[in-house]
Amino acid sequence: GAVVSQHPSWVICKSGTSVKIECRSLDFQATTMFWYRQFPKQSLMLMATSNEGSKATYEQGVEKDKFLINHASLTLSTLTVTSAHPEDSSFYICSARGLGQQASEKLFFGSGTQLSVL
Amino acid sequence: KNQVEQSPQSLIILEGKNCTLQCNYTVSPFSNLRWYKQDTGRGPVSLTIMTFSENTKSNGRYTATLDADTKQSSLHITASQLSDSASYICVVMLNYGGSQGNLIFGKGTKLSVKP
Numbered sequence: 001g002a003v004v005s006q007h008p009s010w011v012i013c014k015s016g017t018s019v020k021i022e023c024r025s026l027d028f029q030a031t032t033m034f035w036y037r038q039f040p041k042q043s044l045m046l047m048a049t050s051n052e053g054s055k056a057t058y059e060q061g062v063e064k065d066k067f068l069i070n071h072a073s074l075t076l077s078t079l080t081v082t083s084a085h086p087e088d089s090s091f092y093i094c095s096a097r098g099l100g101q102q103a104s105e106k107l108f109f110g111s112g113t114q115l116s117v118l
Numbered sequence: 119k120n121q122v123e124q125s126p127q128s129l130i131i132l133e134g135k136n137c138t139l140q141c142n143y144t145v146s147p148f149s150n151l152r153w154y155k156q157d158t159g160r161g162p163v164s165l166t167i168m169t170f171s172e173n174t175k176s177n178g179r180y181t182a183t184l185d186a187d188t189k190q191s192s193l194h195i196t197a198s199q200l201s202d203s204a205s206y207i208c209v210v211m212l213n214y215g216g217s218q219g220n221l222i223f224g225k226g227t228k229l230s231v232k233p
Contacts, residue, residue: 006161043207043223044162093161107221109154109161 003027004096006110013084014118021079021113023094029074030096035067038091038112050077084117091115120145122224124208130230135198139227141191141208149213153182153193156205156226165193165206198231205229 005024013019023033032051036044048064050056050071058064066088068080077096081088094110122143131137143151150169154162166175166182168191174183179196195202205226212220 004161041225041228043225045223046221091159095161107152107164109163112159112161114159 004030004094004108004110006094006113008113009111010114010116012116012118015085016083019081019084019115021081021092021094021115023077023079023096023110025075025096025098025108028096028098030077030098031074032097033071033077034095034097034107035069035077035079036093036095038093044093047079081115084115086117089115089117120210120212120222122208122210122222124206124224124227126227127225128228128230130232131198133198133200133231133233137195137198137229139193139195139206139208139229141193141224143189143191143208143210143222143224145189145210145212145222147213148186149211151182151184151191152209152211152221153180153191154207154209156207158204162207195229198229200231200233203229203231 003026007022034049035047037047038044046059047062048056048058048069050069052071052074056069066082071077091112091114093112095107125140150167152167153165156162165177165180168175168184170186181194184191205228207226208224210222
């Protein structure tokens with residue numbers, strides 16, 4: 001079964017509104033969570049890395065004030081797209097790595113969220 | 119520049135046939151190479167993970183190979199099924215030590231299995 005739950009799976013919103021996406025690790029404590037964006041027929045692009053209890057590290061070109069990431073607990077990280085615009089429409093995916101896991105361990109991905117901004 | 123290139127970009131095969139997907143990478147420092155299956159509108163699911171010293175690894179009908187010298191990997195799918203239709207993504211993890219890893223994603227090969 002799924003070990004990383006992402007919600008919602010799809011969302012449609014009006015331009016200018018904010019949307020929150022949740023990523024939960026179901027049966028392990030996730031010290032690190034990653035947020036990706038994927039455009040059609042493109043590879044996943046890392047947006048940011050979040051460690052529990054600290055500020056997220058954003059990749060170059062990703063606006064931290066627009067994509068707010070909160071990783072307040074070991075099982076939950078949220079991505080909030082603020083003042084969404086049509087160009088923010090994309091498939092957003094999270095992944096999680098557990099406490100003490102080595103780099104060779106599996107990295108579990110959420111099922112993704114399709115965001116459509118009208 | 120760290121890059122992962124996959125070929126072919128797309129592939130159509132008949133059910134029951136075998137196929138092989140290719141992945142070439144120029145990534146350093148290398149930690150491990152992963153193959154993921156991504157169904158449309160879903161998150162990636164891990165198929166195999168191979169470190170530098172591993173040449174081949176199987177997961178059911180999926181067999182991955184790794185040649186660390188030539189920096190090439192392949193994913194062989196045996197006796198394909200309709201449910202194998204998906205994008206297959208090659209991902210290389212950089213070795214930054216400790217728990218910090220950085221993933222370099224390929225663009226994927228879109229496989230369509232027809233009846």
